[in-house]
Every structure is written in structure tokens, then in C-alpha cells.
Amino acid sequence: MADSYKNILKKISDKTIKIGVLGLGYVGLPLAVTFALKNTKVLGFEKSSEKVKLVNTGKNYIGDIEDIDLETVSKNGYLEATEDFSRISECDAVLICVPTPLDHFKKPDMTYIESACTEIGQNMKPCTFICLESTTYPTTTEDLMLPIIEKESGMKVEDDFWLAFSPERVDPGNEEYKTGNTPKVLGAMTEKGKKIGMELYSIAIKYMYPVSSPRVAEMVKILENTYRLVNISLINELALLSGKMKINIWEVIEAAKTKPYGFQAFYPGPGVGGHCIPLDPFYLEYIAKKYNFDIAMINTAGQVDNLMPHRMTVKIGTALNKHKKPINGSKILFLGVAYKPDISDERESPALKIMDEVAHKGGDVLYHDPHIPAVKTEGGRTFNSVYLSDNILKEVDCIVVTTKHKIFDFGKIEEKAALIVDLQNAYPARTEKIYKL
Amino acid sequence: MADSYKNILKKISDKTIKIGVLGLGYVGLPLAVTFALKNTKVLGFEKSSEKVKLVNTGKNYIGDIEDIDLETVSKNGYLEATEDFSRISECDAVLICVPTPLDHFKKPDMTYIESACTEIGQNMKPCTFICLESTTYPTTTEDLMLPIIEKESGMKVEDDFWLAFSPERVDPGNEEYKTGNTPKVLGAMTEKGKKIGMELYSIAIKYMYPVSSPRVAEMVKILENTYRLVNISLINELALLSGKMKINIWEVIEAAKTKPYGFQAFYPGPGVGGHCIPLDPFYLEYIAKKYNFDIAMINTAGQVDNLMPHRMTVKIGTALNKHKKPINGSKILFLGVAYKPDISDERESPALKIMDEVAHKGGDVLYHDPHIPAVKTEGGRTFNSVYLSDNILKEVDCIVVTTKHKIFDFGKIEEKAALIVDLQNAYPARTEKIYKL
Numbered sequence: 001m002a003d004s005y006k007n008i009l010k011k012i013s014d015k016t017i018k019i020g021v022l023g024l025g026y027v028g029l030p031l032a033v034t035f036a037l038k039n040t041k042v043l044g045f046e047k048s049s050e051k052v053k054l055v056n057t058g059k060n061y062i063g064d065i066e067d068i069d070l071e072t073v074s075k076n077g078y079l080e081a082t083e084d085f086s087r088i089s090e091c092d093a094v095l096i097c098v099p100t101p102l103d104h105f106k107k108p109d110m111t112y113i114e115s116a117c118t119e120i121g122q123n124m125k126p127c128t129f130i131c132l133e134s135t136t137y138p139t140t141t142e143d144l145m146l147p148i149i150e151k152e153s154g155m156k157v158e159d160d161f162w163l164a165f166s167p168e169r170v171d172p173g174n175e176e177y178k179t180g181n182t183p184k185v186l187g188a189m190t191e192k193g194k195k196i197g198m199e200l201y202s203i204a205i206k207y208m209y210p211v212s213s214p215r216v217a218e219m220v221k222i223l224e225n226t227y228r229l230v231n232i233s234l235i236n237e238l239a240l241l242s243g244k245m246k247i248n249i250w251e252v253i254e255a256a257k258t259k260p261y262g263f264q265a266f267y268p269g270p271g272v273g274g275h276c277i278p279l280d281p282f283y284l285e286y287i288a289k290k291y292n293f294d295i296a297m298i299n300t301a302g303q304v305d306n307l308m309p310h311r312m313t314v315k316i317g318t319a320l321n322k323h324k325k326p327i328n329g330s331k332i333l334f335l336g337v338a339y340k341p342d343i344s345d346e347r348e349s350p351a352l353k354i355m356d357e358v359a360h361k362g363g364d365v366l367y368h369d370p371h372i373p374a375v376k377t378e379g380g381r382t383f384n385s386v387y388l389s390d391n392i393l394k395e396v397d398c399i400v401v402t403t404k405h406k407i408f409d410f411g412k413i414e415e416k417a418a419l420i421v422d423l424q425n426a427y428p429a430r431t432e433k434i435y436k437l
Numbered sequence: 438m439a440d441s442y443k444n445i446l447k448k449i450s451d452k453t454i455k456i457g458v459l460g461l462g463y464v465g466l467p468l469a470v471t472f473a474l475k476n477t478k479v480l481g482f483e484k485s486s487e488k489v490k491l492v493n494t495g496k497n498y499i500g501d502i503e504d505i506d507l508e509t510v511s512k513n514g515y516l517e518a519t520e521d522f523s524r525i526s527e528c529d530a531v532l533i534c535v536p537t538p539l540d541h542f543k544k545p546d547m548t549y550i551e552s553a554c555t556e557i558g559q560n561m562k563p564c565t566f567i568c569l570e571s572t573t574y575p576t577t578t579e580d581l582m583l584p585i586i587e588k589e590s591g592m593k594v595e596d597d598f599w600l601a602f603s604p605e606r607v608d609p610g611n612e613e614y615k616t617g618n619t620p621k622v623l624g625a626m627t628e629k630g631k632k633i634g635m636e637l638y639s640i641a642i643k644y645m646y647p648v649s650s651p652r653v654a655e656m657v658k659i660l661e662n663t664y665r666l667v668n669i670s671l672i673n674e675l676a677l678l679s680g681k682m683k684i685n686i687w688e689v690i691e692a693a694k695t696k697p698y699g700f701q702a703f704y705p706g707p708g709v710g711g712h713c714i715p716l717d718p719f720y721l722e723y724i725a726k727k728y729n730f731d732i733a734m735i736n737t738a739g740q741v742d743n744l745m746p747h748r749m750t751v752k753i754g755t756a757l758n759k760h761k762k763p764i765n766g767s768k769i770l771f772l773g774v775a776y777k778p779d780i781s782d783e784r785e786s787p788a789l790k791i792m793d794e795v796a797h798k799g800g801d802v803l804y805h806d807p808h809i810p811a812v813k814t815e816g817g818r819t820f821n822s823v824y825l826s827d828n829i830l831k832e833v834d835c836i837v838v839t840t841k842h843k844i845f846d847f848g849k850i851e852e853k854a855a856l857i858v859d860l861q862n863a864y865p866a867r868t869e870k871i872y873k874l
Contacts, residue, residue: 138682169696176698183695209695211688219684220692223675224700227668227693234667234734238660241721244728245575247656251648255657256664258620258646259606261613263661264701284678291681297671300737 004127005192011092012199015040019200020091022116024051024081026275026345027133027168028097029062029070030179034204036073043091044081045119055081063343064172064179088123093131093200096120097168099275100134106282106302108137110144117145121152124161129196131164131186132214135221135280137287141165141214142189162193165214166201167221172274173343183207187217225280226298231266232277233301236308239268239437248436250425268437270402270423271308271350273339278305278348309353312400312423312437316358319421319435320398328362331396333386335413336403336424337369344371351402352377366396370407393417401426441564442629448529449636452477456637457528459553461488461518463712463782464570464605465534466499466507467616471641473510480528481518482556492518500780501609501616525560530568530637533557534605536712537571543719543739545574547581554582558589561598566633568601568623569651572658572717574724578602578651579626599630602651603638604658609711610780620644624654662717663735668703669714670738673745676705676874685873687862705874707839707860708745708787710776715742715785746790749837749860749874753795756858756872757835765799768833770823772850773840773861774806781808788839789814803833807844830854838863 011017017040021032024046036042046052051061058074060067073079088094098112113134120130130149132141141164146157157163166186171177184205188194198208211217235249242249249268257265272278281298288295317327339349346352351367356379359365367375368388376382386392393399393416401410404424414420414427414434423437430436448454454477458469461483473479483489488498495511497504510516525531535549550571557567567586569578578601583594594600603623608614621642625631635645648654672686679686686705694702709715718735725732754764776786783789788804793816796802803823804812811821823829830836830853838847841861851857851864851871860874867873 138684171698174698183697185692185695207695209692211692212685215682215684216688216692219675219679219682219686219689223689223693224696226671226675227700230667230671230734231664234663237732237734238656238663238721241725241728241730241732242656244730245652245656245724247575247652248649249656251653252656252660255622255646255648255653256660258622258644259661260620261608261611263664284675287682288678291678293678293681295674295678296737296741297667297674297734300733304733 005196008092008127008129008196009199012196012203015203017041017092017200018043018090020045020088020094021097022094022119023097023099023112024055025097025099026062026064026172027170028095029055030064030170031095031097031133031168031204032079033065033069033073034179036078037069038203039078040203042073042079043087044079045083045085045088046081047083049083052081052083055079063345064170064174085119086123088120089125091124091128093129093196094120094124096130096132096134098134100136100279100283102279102282108283108286110136110140113140113145114148117148118152121149124153126155126160129162129164129193129200131166131197133166133168135167135225135276135283136218137283138215138218138222139287140218146189158190158192162188162190162196163214164188164193164197165217166197167217169221169224172345173340180204181206183209185209185211185217185220187211187214189214222280222284225276226284228266228277229272229281229305230297230301231264232269232272233304235266236268236271237304240311243437248429267425269350270312270354270437272305273347273349274345275347309350309357312350312354313357313361315423315435315437316354316398316400316421317361319419322435323397323419325397327358329364330398331364331366332358332398332400333392333396334365334367334400334402335369335408336401336405337367337372337375338403338405341404342371342406346372346375349403354400354402355383356381366392368392369403370405390416442633445529445564445566445633446636449633449640452640454478454529454637455480455527457482457525457531458534459531459556460534460536460549461492462534462536463499463501463609464607465532466492467501467607468532468534468570468605468641469516470502470506470510471616473515474506475640476515477640479510479516480524481516482520482522482525483518484520486520489518489520492516500782501607501611522556523560525557526562528561528565530566530633531557531561533567533569533571535571537573537716537720539716539719545720545723547573547577550577550582551585554585555589558586561590563592563597566599566601566630566637568603568634570603570605572604572662572713572720573655574720575652575655575659576724577655583626595627595629599625599627599633600651601625601630601634602654603634604654606658606661609782610777617641618643620646622646622648622654622657624648624651626651659717659721662713663721665703665714666709666718666742667734667738668701669706669709670741672703673705673708674741677748680874685866704862706787707749707791707874709742710784710786710788711782712784746787746794749787749791750794750798752860752872752874753791753835753837753858754798756856759872760834760856762834764795766801767835768801768803769795769835769837770829770833771802771804771837771839772806772845773838773842774804774809774812775840775842778841779808779843783809783812786840791837791839792820793818803829806840807842827853
């Protein structure tokens with residue numbers, strides 16, 4: 001193995017290494033492109049034949065990638081996509097970027113990771129470096145992945161392959177920090193694995209930060225996103241109280257930001273969305289049970305967050321009631337269903353949950369989102385984005401601002417609308433027409 | 438009143454204004470000195486004759502003030518202290534810096550503010566500017582202070598005096614941010630009050646930030662410290678879980694800090710202490726009840742924090758047990774009782790609570806803190822700081838690191854000690870001898 005260790009380091013240093021990326025979604029594709037742009041051969045594995053075709057014809061489907069970059073690396077051959085997982089045997093390193101969702105009972109769904117490990121174990125050649133990027137609970141790499149890979153391959157870690165964890169830090173829509181310039185943490189099972197991982201990622205990532213074990217790296221990502229969930233839940237509660245106390249919480253936050261130390265601003269809204277913040281903390285809550293530990297702060301933050309869409313529905317009802325209208329039978333237009341501004345991702349978006357509840361109460365629900373043409377809610381309802389005509393704006397009983405896309409002309413919307421429920425601080429103050437969170 | 442408005446602004450601009458500061462504690466005295474250093478006459482009101490004497494003889498008793506500064510302003514006459522509250526009538530402006538503690542049931546004790554307002558109302562001359570700095574629940578200035586001052590004085594706000602709220606942001610021990618260079622938020626009841634407040638404070642404070650009302654300013658301070666309580670509670674829970682999972686939480690935090698956006702580091706410890714973080718959030722919880730609102734995040738953070746000293750006692754017991762010793766009858770030395778490093782303030786310090794519980798369980802409790810010669814616990818126990826001889830270090834069954842003062846020689850302590858329970862990350866890793874939080 002000493003030779004193979006030197007060998008893989010040499011392949012990294014002369015860039016003859018071939019990197020497999022499992023999963024070409026919002027994490028895997030940017031990662032694959034970032035490596036390929038550094039003239040490293042990347043083979044992307046993806047079960048969706050549609051995505052494979054798009055990548056191989058140089059067509060981009062991820063907002064955080066420049067179209068020209070994908071086109072370039074697809075044309076020059078540094079990036080190739082395939083549905084054929086047996087080709088894992090061609091790769092010297094395999095980076096796993098598969099989804100780690102929660103099931104309907106908020107329990108981690110590890111099937112994607114398990115299946116990736118099985119595919120890798122069955123197909124990899126000896127002396128492969130394997131690294132998981134998907135957010136998951138601490139101990140996953142050591143206690144879940146390792147046994148599967150060893151069993152399926154008949155090989156032993158350190159003797160025959162190396163295993164590490166390096167959490168993705170993709171922030172969709174972030175203009176400043178992309179895959180290449182966001183510092184990346186890595187923890188491996190062995191010292192050699194750590195060295196290989198650090199050298200390998202340094203091809204594509206500007207700043208790598210090693211930690212002592214995979215479980216530390218796993219906890220890092222969970223801490224980052226748990227911090228966000230807890231603080232968003234806190235500010236949402238304070239926003240609800242401030243509404244009752246006639247305090248503009250956004251003014252409070254701007255003023256608190258003048259404190260030059262010990263404060264970071266979070267902003268209220270209709271709830272948390274996306275693929276990270278509503279999910280990651282519950283991975284930790286799940287594994288904590290195994291250690292007979294309950295994380296009260298996560299539990300409470302989850303409760304607060306869970307209640308937000310319902311509380312927002314109540315606000316819509318209150319606002320309509322002031323105008324002597326019920327939800328039942330009223331035309332209610334939602335502006336924005338993306339979980340944050342200026343992106344085209346509606347996963348876990350609180351807007352959809354509010355739309356479900358309002359529709360369930362008999363509201364005539366419409367939505368407009370220039371980035372998302374159609375949605376399906378958890379409640380099984382489907383909606384198509386309507387064209388935002390002056391007539392629509394005038395005709396509806398209530399407009400609910402659920403996402404503050406830059407493209408929205410809030411001045412014009414206010415002019416035409418009868419009633420606006422502003423859940424995103426699109427307007428500075430409450431008026432007859434505007435009901436703020 | 439138009440004349441008196443112009444008049445007070447003129448007095449501010451030519452620095453002939455006389456400022457009263459009520460309460461010469463860790464907030465009031467630095468504020469008084471900061472104004473006096475700008476050659477503005479300050480009259481400090483203080484019930485403790487001892488403090489009055491110290492100030493008037495130029496002797497400093499607050500860590501955040503340079504001795505020479507107090508000596509200077511006392512000698513040159515810009516600062517004078519008095520026990521005679523009738524002299525409020527000499528002042529053009531009165532800044533209130535009295536304590537706002539919680540009672541034993543964690544309810545706000547407003548008696549200091551009430552009594553300050555009564556003194557002011559009975560003694561002030563017309564056209565006085567009044568501003569509260571003490572942390573309190575939103576609506577205090579408008580709903581509690583205003584009625585008392587108007588009743589006691591027979592005067593009307595705006596017609597006869599001005600009223601504002603401007604929260605102190607004193608951070609004891611902060612080397613960079615002192616009273617003068619920490620931005621300050623101010624909200625007044627009226628526009629003229631705001632203008633006077635902004636001009637007045639700008640004599641001493643570099644950067645003033647106005648908000649639309651006292652209640653917004655009141656909420657700002659609560660938000661800042663609630664943010665801290667919630668995040669400290671979160672990281673304390675994660676530290677406890679990490680201990681069980683063999684994850685070094687401090688390593689996790691350092692790695693998470695490499696994320697260049699959306700994260701702020703908090704560090705675990707034996708619990709929160711001091712006069713702000715353990716108190717301020719419960720002011721908000723108190724007033725929230727009036728609005729039929731429960732703040733689940735504060736409630737849970739309070740529970741987590743309340744339990745920390747007990748959990749730390751359990752840790753001490755576990756560590757001793759590994760060495761086949763019980764708490765009962767063991768000699769246990771606490772290192773540091775200040776609530777944070779390098780200060781001499783033990784208010785609400787978790788160390789004292791742990792000492793109480795350990796003593797209650799029969800432990801022979803000693804402590805050493807170079808900054809605090811003696812303490813009295815909530816449980817009514819008194820202790821004197823022992824001299825840290827080599828013999829003491831060797832003789833005790835267990836040393837508990839409760840405050841990480843810079844002055845401690847942790848290398849030497851480790852060398853001599855039989856067992857160390859490190860609650861402050863004084864040592865990098867667990868060993869036979871070192872038991873970490």
C-alpha cells in the first residue's frame with residue numbers, strides 16, 4: 001500500500017488522477033465542473049438519464065454554474081457523465097454527493113448513501129480514495145459507510161482504500177462564495193487518507209481545513225446549519241411578539257447590527273426552506289437518541305419552525321378579516337414560492353405549506369414566481385405560475401409576499417393591490433393596505 | 438418650549454450643559470468619565486457613600502476605566518459625585534444607569550427604575566432631558582417611567598421635559614470597545630427628544646444610531662443578549678452530546694469558523710454568567726405574557742442554562758468516580774469564579790452554583806481566583822480565595838477549571854494535579870488526568 005499511496009499522490013500532483021463524482025445535483029455538478037475546469041478528468045455518475053444527456057451535451061441545469069463553464073468542460077472532455085456505475089472502476093477517487101433527505105417522520109433517509117456505498121464497494125478498484133460530501137449525522141462515515149464498503153468490496157480501509165468525509169458548503173444563489181473559493185473541511189479515517197484528501201481537493205478548492213476525524217467534519221456541517229435554524233426560529237418568534245407590541249422587528253435588527261461584536265443578524269420570514277436548514281439539525285437529533293440525549297434547543301427550534309406556516313395562514317386570515325372577507329372563497333395570490341430570493345428552488349419552501357393550508361380552508365390560491373413555472377405541494381396540489389397582469393393584481397382579494405425576488409416591482413404591486421400581507425419586509429410599514437408579519 | 442429646546446441644544450453645542458448620571462456602577466461610572474473627559478460637567482448620583490467618596494477622591498473601582506482618567510476628571514472638577522438626589526435640579530440632562538435585576542422568581546425587579554423616576558420627578562427643573570440606559574423590557578420607558586415622572590413632577594413630556602431610552606452596551610473586559618467607541622442606539626418619545634439625545638450623546642459617543650421609538654431601542658438590547666443566551670445554550674447542549682460521541686466540540690467550532698458567511702462562533706462552558714445574558718431575555722419573557730405570547734426559544738434556552746451547573750457537578754462526580762473517589766469528603770479546588778476571563782466580577786457566575794452543589798453533596802470546596810478574594814454563594818456559603826501553592830495543587834483530589842484567566846499556568850497545574858475537570862477548554866484533549874466537558 002505504500003506504493004499505491006505514493007502513486008495516488010503522484011497522480012494528484014501531475015493531474016493524471018481520474019475523479020468520480022456520484023450524483024450530479026446542486027452539489028455534485030458544481031464540484032465536478034470545478035475540478036474539470038482545473039484540467040482534471042471527471043466522470044460524473046447520475047441515475048437520471050436526462051441529466052446525463054444534458055451534461056454530455058454541455059447544457060447546464062444548475063443556477064450556481066456558469067453555462068459557459070459546463071459547455072467548456074463537456075466539450076474539452078474533462079467532464080463526462082454516465083449512468084453506468086460499473087465505470088467506478090475507472091476512477092482513482094470517488095466523491096459522493098447524493099441526497100440525504102428526511103422521511104415523512106423526520107427521520108434520516110440513508111438509502112442514497114447506502115446504495116452509493118454498495119455501488120462503490122462492488123465496482124471500485126483497489127487504492128481508491130472515497131469521500132462523502134452529503135450532510136449527515138456524525139458517525140455515518142465510520143459506522144454506516146465503512147462496513148458496507150468493506151463488505152461489498154472485500155477490501156480493508158487503509159490497506160486497500162481510503163475513506164473520508166468533507167461536507168459541501170454550497171449556498172445556492174451566493175454570488176461571492178462558490179464551490180472553488182469556499183473553505184472546505186475534511187476529516188479522514190486515517191492519516192494517509194487525510195493527506196490524499198487534502199491534496200486532491202486542493203486541486204479545485206482554494207482553502208482546505210483538515211480535522212482529526214470524519215465525525216468531527218460531520219459535526220461541523222451540522223453545527224453550521226443548526227446555528228442557522230435556531231437563530232431563524234428565535235427571530236421568527238421575536239417577530240411575532242414584536243408585531244403584537246407594535247415594534248418593527250426589522251428596524252430592531254438593523255439597529256442591533258450596529259453592535260460591533262457578538263451579534264449576527266437573522267431575518268424573520270414565513271419559515272425556513274431549502275435542503276439544508278430544515279433538515280440537517282434533525283440528523284443530529286436522530287443520532288443523539290442513540291446516545292440517550294435530547295437536544296432541547298433543536299427540538300424547540302423545530303417546533304417553532306413547524307408552526308410558522310400555520311401562523312402565517314392565521315395572519316392572512318386576520319388581514320382579510322379586517323377587510324371583512326373570509327379566507328374561504330377569497331382569491332389569494334402568493335408572490336414567490338422559492339425558499340429564498342432569486343433562486344429557482346422551492347424545496348421545503350414555507351410558501352407551499354401556506355398555500356396548502358389556505359387552499360384547504362377554501363381559499364382560491366394563485367401564485368406567481370418568475371423562476372418557478374409550476375409546483376406541487378406536499379398536500380398533493382399542483383399550481384402553475386400565473387402571469388402578473390395588472391388585472392390579476394387588482395382582481396385578487398389578497399396578495400401574500402412569500403419570497404422577495406429582486407425582480408418584483410413592489411411599488412406597482414402596492415398601487416394595484418387591495419390588500420397585501422407582507423411576510424418578507426418588502427414594505428417599510430403597516431398601512432391600511434399592508435399587513436406586515 | 439421652543440426656546441428651551443433651542444436653549445438645551447445650545448448648551449450642548451457650547452458644552453455648558455450639566456449632565457446627571459444616576460448610578461455609578463459598571464455602566465454609569467464609565468459613562469460619566471467619558472463625558473467628563475470631553476470637558477462636560479457631570480454630576481454623578483450614587484446611594485453608596487463609599488463610592489461617592491472614592492469618585493470624589495479620584496479613586497477608581499471599575500475595571501473598564503483607566504485609573505488616570507478618573508483621577509483627572511475628579512481633580513479638574515468635571516466629575517463630581519453626590520448622595521444628594523435633590524441636586525438633580527442642577528442638571529439639564531439626567532442619564533439613568535441603575536440596576537435592573539431579576540428577583541428570585543426570575544421576574545424583573547423594577548424598583549431601582551421606579552425609585553430613580555420618583556427622585557427625578559420630584560427634583561428636576563423644567564426642560565430636562567431624561568434617558569434610561571438600563572436594560573429592560575420593551576414599553577418600560579413609555580408605560581412605566583413616563584407616568585411616574587409626569588405624576589411626581591406635575592410636568593408633561595414634550596411640553597416640559599424630554600424622555601428617551603438608549604441601551605448601554607458595556608462589555609466588561611473588552612479591550613477594543615469601550616463606552617466612547619461603541620455605537621449607541623437611541624429612541625425617544627418625541628422628535629425633539631431624539632434630536633437632543635443624539636446631540637447630547639454625540640459629545641461622548643463616536644457613533645449614535647437613532648431609532649423610531651423607545652420600545653424599539655429597548656428591544657434592540659434584548660435581541661442582542663437573547664441572541665447570545667440562545668446560542669450559548671445551543672453550543673452547551675452540543676458540547677454535552679459531543680462529549681458522549683467522542684467529538685471535540687472545540688475542534689468542531691474552529692472548523693466551522695472557516696465558513697466565510699452565516700456563522701458566528703460561540704463556546705461552551707459551565708453556564709452563562711454576568712449581569713446581562715442570564716437576565717435580559719427573561720425581561721422579554723416577562724412582558725410577552727402580557728401580550729399572551731410565550732417565547733419558546735428563550736424558555737428552552739433558560740432551561741438548558743439552568744441545568745448546566747448541575748450537569749457540571751455530575752461531570753465532577755463522574756471524573757472523581759473514575760479515580761475511585763466520591764464527591765463526599767473529596768477536596769475539590771475551583772480555578773476561577775469570575776463569570777468570564779480576566780475580570781473581577783462573579784455575578785451570576787456558574788462556578789458559584791457548582792461550588793454550592795458540590796459543597797451540598799459533602800465536597801470540601803476550595804477556590805482560587807486572583808481577581809476575586811472572597812465570594813458568597815446563593816446558598817449562603819462564603820469562601821476565600823486560597824493561595825495556589827504547589828502543595829495545594831498536589832493535595833486536592835480534583836481541580837475544576839471554571840474560568841480561564843490568562844494568568845493561570847495550566848502547564849504547571851497539570852504537572853502537579855491528580856485530576857482536572859476542564860470545563861473551559863484549558864487543555865486540548867482528554868487524558869487519564871484530564872476530564873473535559
